[in-house]
Amino acid sequence: MSEKRYHFIGVGGAGMSVVAQLFFARGWELTGSDQNDSANLNKLRKMGINCWVGTRPQLITADMIIVYSSAIHPDNPEFAAAKAAGCKFMHRSQALALAAADRKFVAVAGAHGKTTTSGMLAQTFSQLGADPSFAVGGVVRHYQTGAHLGKGDYFIAEADESDASFLNYRPQLAIITNIEPDHLDNYGSPEKFEQAFFDFANCIKPGGTLIVCTDDPGCCHLVERLRTPGAATADKQNSIQILGYGIENPPANLDQFCLVKPQGEDPGSVSADFIVGEENTAVRLPMPGRHNLLNAAAVFLAAQVAGFSATDTAQALGEFSGTSRRFETRGEIEQIRVIDDYAHHPTEVEALMRQAREAAAGGKVLALFQPHLFSRTRNFASRFASALDLADQVIVCDIYGAREDPIPGVTSQIITEKMQRGSYLGNRDEAARVLAKAAQPGDLILTVGAGDVTAAGAVILQALEQRFAQ
Structure with missing residues (x-):
C-alpha cells in the first residue's frame, strides 16, 4: 500500500473512473467525489473505494494529492479547500501516466474513433496473450470495464485531445485515427488544433512508432510536416518510424503501409483484405461499418510492431465484441x-x-x-x-x-x-x-x-x- 493518499474530484467521469480503478488495482489509497450519482460511482464503491456524492471540503487534508480533470472548476469547494490546505495537484492525464509508468505506453488519439480503436487494441492484445493494462473512456464489452491492470508489458490508453492533456504522455507507440478539427472552444482555430497533434507526435519516445490513417487529410499533412527536415522538435521525429493505413493510395514518406481493400458488408459484419508489402491477410469483423475496418487496420499494424503475426492478429480481430455506446x-x-x-x-x-x-x-x-x-x-x-x-x-x-x-x-x-x-x-x-x-x-x-x-x-x-x- 502506498503511503500517499489520493483524492479524485469528479471521480464518476468516464476518464476519471478508469484511472481510479487503476490506482486501486495498484494498491494505492484513494477516495473520490462527484456531483452526481452514477453507474461508475456505484462500480467504484463495489470495488471498495470510498466515494461520495456532493462535496465534502471538510475531509480534504494537506497530505492528499488531488486528482482532477479539466471539467473541474476552481470554485469547486473541495478544489478550493485543497488549494487552501496546500495540497499537491495532479491532472487526470498525469495520473494516468503515473499508473502506466513501468509499462510500454501505447496512446490512441484522434478527434473520433479512439475509444473503439483503443478498446479493439486492448482486446486484441489480450487475446494474443499480452495481458495489457488499459484505460479506455468506455466499457470494453469483453471485459465489462474500461480499465484493467494486466501483468504484461503494454499499457494502452485513450488519449484525450480536448484539453491538450494528451501532451502529458510519452508513448512508445501512438495511433492517430484522424485530425479533424473539434474542441474549437478550447483551441480557437483549426490550425491550433492541428498543432496540438504535431506536438503530440513529438512526444513519442525516440525509437518509437507513429501509426496514422492516411485517408484523413489532417494525418497526411502531419506526416508531411514530420518528414520535413528540421521541422520536428529537436529533430526527434527522425528517430521514429511512421506507418500508415487506409483505403486510398498512401502518401509518400511512410516506413510501412497497410492497404485496406473492403470485400463485403452485411448487417452483422464487414470484411477486407489487409495488404502490407507482399502479404495479404483476410480480416472479418463481427460488426458492420467500413470505418471499423480502418480502426482494425490501426490495431493490425500495432500488433505487427509488437511482434505478433498477421494471421493470429486477424483471428483476434474477428472476435472483437465492441465497446459500450458504439452501435x-x-x-x-x-x-x-x-x-x-x-x-x-x-x-x-x-x-x-x-x-x-x-x-x-x-x-x-x-x-x-x-x-x-x-x-x-x-x-x-x-x-x-x-x-x-x-x-x-x-x-x-x-x-x-x-x-x-x-x-x-x-x-x-x-x-x-x-x-x-x-x-x-x-x-x-x-x-x-x-x-x-x-x-x-x-x-x-x-x-x-x-x-x-x-x-x-x-x-x-x-x-x-x-x-x-x-
Missing part, C-alpha cells in the same frame, strides 16, 4: 431494434447513419439526436444537418451543455432549420416516445450523442412494450 443494441420489440451510439461529431454521425442503414436491411432509420456542447453545435450545425438527413426521420432534442454555459442564439433548432427530415422537440423523453410511436416492424431507432441521451433507450423500449401490448 450498442439496447433491445428489440416486435422487430424494432433500439441502438445507442456515442457519436457527437458530424463525421461520426454520418458514419453511424450509413452503418445503421446497412443494419436496417431495408427498414427505416429513425434517430433521436442530442447535440453535445453549445460551441460544437454552433461550429458544425450545417454538417450535423447533412449527416442527420441520411436517416428517414430525426428528432433533435435540447443541447447537452456539459462543461459549457449556454451561448446566446445557439439552440438545437439551428440544426433542424437546415434539415429536410428533422424536427425539434426539446424534451428528450417526449421525443423518445414520439419515435417509438412512429416506428414499424423492421425499423431501427437510434439514440445518438455524448450526453445523457443514452437513457432515452429505456424510454423507447417501454413505449414500444406499451404500444404493442394493446
Whole structure:
C-alpha cells in the first residue's frame, strides 16, 4: 500500500473512473467525489473505494494529492479547500501516466474513433496473450470495464485531445485515427488544433512508432510536416518510424503501409483484405461499418510492431465484441431494434447513419439526436444537418451543455432549420416516445450523442412494450 493518499474530484467521469480503478488495482489509497450519482460511482464503491456524492471540503487534508480533470472548476469547494490546505495537484492525464509508468505506453488519439480503436487494441492484445493494462473512456464489452491492470508489458490508453492533456504522455507507440478539427472552444482555430497533434507526435519516445490513417487529410499533412527536415522538435521525429493505413493510395514518406481493400458488408459484419508489402491477410469483423475496418487496420499494424503475426492478429480481430455506446443494441420489440451510439461529431454521425442503414436491411432509420456542447453545435450545425438527413426521420432534442454555459442564439433548432427530415422537440423523453410511436416492424431507432441521451433507450423500449401490448 502506498503511503500517499489520493483524492479524485469528479471521480464518476468516464476518464476519471478508469484511472481510479487503476490506482486501486495498484494498491494505492484513494477516495473520490462527484456531483452526481452514477453507474461508475456505484462500480467504484463495489470495488471498495470510498466515494461520495456532493462535496465534502471538510475531509480534504494537506497530505492528499488531488486528482482532477479539466471539467473541474476552481470554485469547486473541495478544489478550493485543497488549494487552501496546500495540497499537491495532479491532472487526470498525469495520473494516468503515473499508473502506466513501468509499462510500454501505447496512446490512441484522434478527434473520433479512439475509444473503439483503443478498446479493439486492448482486446486484441489480450487475446494474443499480452495481458495489457488499459484505460479506455468506455466499457470494453469483453471485459465489462474500461480499465484493467494486466501483468504484461503494454499499457494502452485513450488519449484525450480536448484539453491538450494528451501532451502529458510519452508513448512508445501512438495511433492517430484522424485530425479533424473539434474542441474549437478550447483551441480557437483549426490550425491550433492541428498543432496540438504535431506536438503530440513529438512526444513519442525516440525509437518509437507513429501509426496514422492516411485517408484523413489532417494525418497526411502531419506526416508531411514530420518528414520535413528540421521541422520536428529537436529533430526527434527522425528517430521514429511512421506507418500508415487506409483505403486510398498512401502518401509518400511512410516506413510501412497497410492497404485496406473492403470485400463485403452485411448487417452483422464487414470484411477486407489487409495488404502490407507482399502479404495479404483476410480480416472479418463481427460488426458492420467500413470505418471499423480502418480502426482494425490501426490495431493490425500495432500488433505487427509488437511482434505478433498477421494471421493470429486477424483471428483476434474477428472476435472483437465492441465497446459500450458504439452501435450498442439496447433491445428489440416486435422487430424494432433500439441502438445507442456515442457519436457527437458530424463525421461520426454520418458514419453511424450509413452503418445503421446497412443494419436496417431495408427498414427505416429513425434517430433521436442530442447535440453535445453549445460551441460544437454552433461550429458544425450545417454538417450535423447533412449527416442527420441520411436517416428517414430525426428528432433533435435540447443541447447537452456539459462543461459549457449556454451561448446566446445557439439552440438545437439551428440544426433542424437546415434539415429536410428533422424536427425539434426539446424534451428528450417526449421525443423518445414520439419515435417509438412512429416506428414499424423492421425499423431501427437510434439514440445518438455524448450526453445523457443514452437513457432515452429505456424510454423507447417501454413505449414500444406499451404500444404493442394493446
